Amino acid sequence: MLERALMEAALGVLGKKTNHTAQWGTVACALRAANGRVYRGVCIDLRCSLGACAEQVAAGQMVTDGETRVNALVCLRQTAAGYEYLKPCGKCQEYLAQLDPANRETLVVCGEEAVERLGEGA
Numbered sequence: 623m624l625e626r627a628l629m630e631a632a633l634g635v636l637g638k639k640t641n642h643t644a645q646w647g648t649v650a651c652a653l654r655a656a657n658g659r660v661y662r663g664v665c666i667d668l669r670c671s672l673g674a675c676a677e678q679v680a681a682g683q684m685v686t687d688g689e690t691r692v693n694a695l696v697c698l699r700q701t702a703a704g705y706e707y708l709k710p711c712g713k714c715q716e717y718l719a720q721l722d723p724a725n726r727e728t729l730v731v732c733g734e735e736a737v738e739r740l741g742e743g744a
């Protein structure tokens with residue numbers, strides 16, 4: 623399995639949770655930054671239709687630490703059977719690329735043995 627540590631980090635926070643006005647955790651992202659640290663995030667969906675993708679939440683923690691470069695990321699969506707791989711949506715691809723143009727080279731794990739570069743339309 624590619625990027626086992628990232629997979630385990632994402633699985634550790636994957637899982638739907640709710641309160642009266644929000645749900646979160648149906649998608650989880652773990653990314654390895656150039657500083658060597660792993661940052662995690664979960665999607666947040668609010669009743670009013672505002673929200674944030676898991677990748678943006680993870681990247682926000684990375685940027686708070688002063689880092690902008692993402693070397694690799696994994697995104698997982700909760701399913702009835704467990705999980706499936708997700709590729710970053712167009713908004714997240716642009717978000718990461720504008721955060722640091724070198725992020726177009728970010729490795730995106732998109733299967734048990736499959737990776738793409740973010741800039742390849744991952």
Ligand SMILES: [Zn+2]
Nearest residue numbers: 675710711714
């Ligand atoms: Zn997204």
